[in-house]
Amino acid sequence: MNHTGTGKYEQLLERCKTLMPVRTAVAHPCDAASLAGAVDAAQLGLIQPIFVGPAAKIREVAAQAKIDLSNVEIVDAPHSHAAASAAVQLVREGQAQLLMKGSLHSDELLAAVVARETGLRTGRRLSHAFIMDVPTYHKVLIVTDAAINIAPSLEDKVDICQNAIELAHSLGIARPKLAVLAAVETVTSKMPATIEAAALCKMADRGQITGGLIDGPLAFDNAISKDAARTKGITSEVAGDPDILLAPDLEAANILAKLLTFLANSDSAGLVLGARVPVILTSRADSVRSRIASCAVAVLAAHAHALRQ
Numbered sequence: 039m040n041h042t043g044t045g046k047y048e049q050l051l052e053r054c055k056t057l058m059p060v061r062t063a064v065a066h067p068c069d070a071a072s073l074a075g076a077v078d079a080a081q082l083g084l085i086q087p088i089f090v091g092p093a094a095k096i097r098e099v100a101a102q103a104k105i106d107l108s109n110v111e112i113v114d115a116p117h118s119h120a121a122a123s124a125a126v127q128l129v130r131e132g133q134a135q136l137l138m139k140g141s142l143h144s145d146e147l148l149a150a151v152v153a154r155e156t157g158l159r160t161g162r163r164l165s166h167a168f169i170m171d172v173p174t175y176h177k178v179l180i181v182t183d184a185a186i187n188i189a190p191s192l193e194d195k196v197d198i199c200q201n202a203i204e205l206a207h208s209l210g211i212a213r214p215k216l217a218v219l220a221a222v223e224t225v226t227s228k229m230p231a232t233i234e235a236a237a238l239c240k241m242a243d244r245g246q247i248t249g250g251l252i253d254g255p256l257a258f259d260n261a262i263s264k265d266a267a268r269t270k271g272i273t274s275e276v277a278g279d280p281d282i283l284l285a286p287d288l289e290a291a292n293i294l295a296k297l298l299t300f301l302a303n304s305d306s307a308g309l310v311l312g313a314r315v316p317v318i319l320t321s322r323a324d325s326v327r328s329r330i331a332s333c334a335v336a337v338l339a340a341h342a343h344a345l346r347q
Contacts, residue, residue: 046171046178047305047331051082053210053338059086060135060340062318062333063128065147066091066121067140070103075320075329076138077105084333088113088134091121118142122150129158129315135340138318138333144185151313158314163187163197165311166319167205168295169335172304175262180206180214180282181298184291185319186310192234195284196247199238201311202282203250208342209335217261217280218254219290223272225255231286238284250282251275258283258294307331309339316340 062085067073073096076087089096089107093114100107113128115121122142128134137158139147151158166185169178182202187194199216206214218235225236235254242252253276259266264278285291298304305328310317316339318332 047307047327047334050178050209050331050334050338051084054082054084054334057337057341059083060337061086061088061133062136062138062336063088063090063125063134064138065125065140065150066115066118066142068092068095068099068118069141069322070099070105071322071324071329072140072320073100073103073105073107075324075326075333076140077107077110078326079330079333080110082330082333084330084337085136085138087111087138088125088128089140090125090128091115091140092117118146122147123153123156126150126153126156126158130156134315135344136315136318136336137313138336139320141322144319147317147319148186148310151310151317160312160314162201162312163194164313165194165198165201167202167309167311168291169205169209169307169309169331170295170298170304171306171331172298172302174302177281178209179280179298181291181295181306182282182284184285184288184295185308186288188288190287192237195234195238196241197312199242199247199250199252199282199284202284203247204342204346205309205311205335205339206281207249208339210338211281214250214281215276215279216250216252216282216284217256217276218252218284219258219261219294220255220286221257223255223257223260223270229255231255234286253277254284305331307335309335311339315343
């Protein structure tokens with residue numbers, strides 16, 4: 039999807055201008071799109087890519103696509119599986135502060151990330167966030183989790199919330215507002231998502247989730263529209279102004295993110311959170327703008343992550 043955008047991503051790029059480029063291990067960049075995305079991000083001063091994969095193939099693809107690799111470091115790895123492991127190893131050794139998906143399957147890269155002995159696990163559960171530029175919404179909107187946790191438990195949702203809140207902090211949002219979505223705004227045992235939403239709010243009150251303002255359950259209309267919330271008699275600082283939407287499960291989040299992309303002309307940047315470093319997960323269908331935005335968000339997250347250490 040190629041959209042012209044609304045300036046929200048450009049503000050993120052502006053925030054990156056004062057930051058040093060981040061060394062980024064790019065796993066198996068063996069098609070023109072993944073090579074160009076990383077090289078474009080390097081030219082904008084966002085990242086310093088290290089291409090990890092079959093060196094001859096990478097050079098061949100670059101030559102065909104007229105992409106200049108003269109200043110780029112290439113680490114030879116025979117195939118995608120080895121490239122994923124080698125890219126993760128570069129991060130473990132401190133030689134890279136970001137990990138980026140090339141033309142291999144997401145599952146293959148994430149398997150290397152979560153490997154018990156050799157991966158990038160932390161105490162936190164991994165989760166995915168879409169950072170969306172929705173033309174009809176007044177600010178950047180984070181939708182989570184649309185790609186990793188299929189049917190997250192309450193404890194998983196705590197980590198998904200915390201990951202998204204810390205991401206929002208790195209984008210310069212001091213106290214992000216998080217709406218926990220369900221089909222209704224009343225708590226009922228007939229809909230487990232509403233009970234989990236209520237529990238998440240209480241857990242935030244008790245300091246089990248920190249750094250944000252959480253409200254839910256909220257139906258999507260009440261979450262996104264102050265008028266809809268007012269009509270239902272909901273008084274909430276979050277309603278009508280969320281920074282983060284937490285979906286009940288992966289399918290709901292995935293449908294929501296894709297609906298915003300294809301029916302509302304939104305751009306989306308994708309990031310995996312909760313590992314030792316942020317992981318840039320781009321899709322083959324992503325526009326150049328989305329790829330650049332994913333890198334910009336990851337750079338901001340990586341710098342914020344380094345400050346927290």
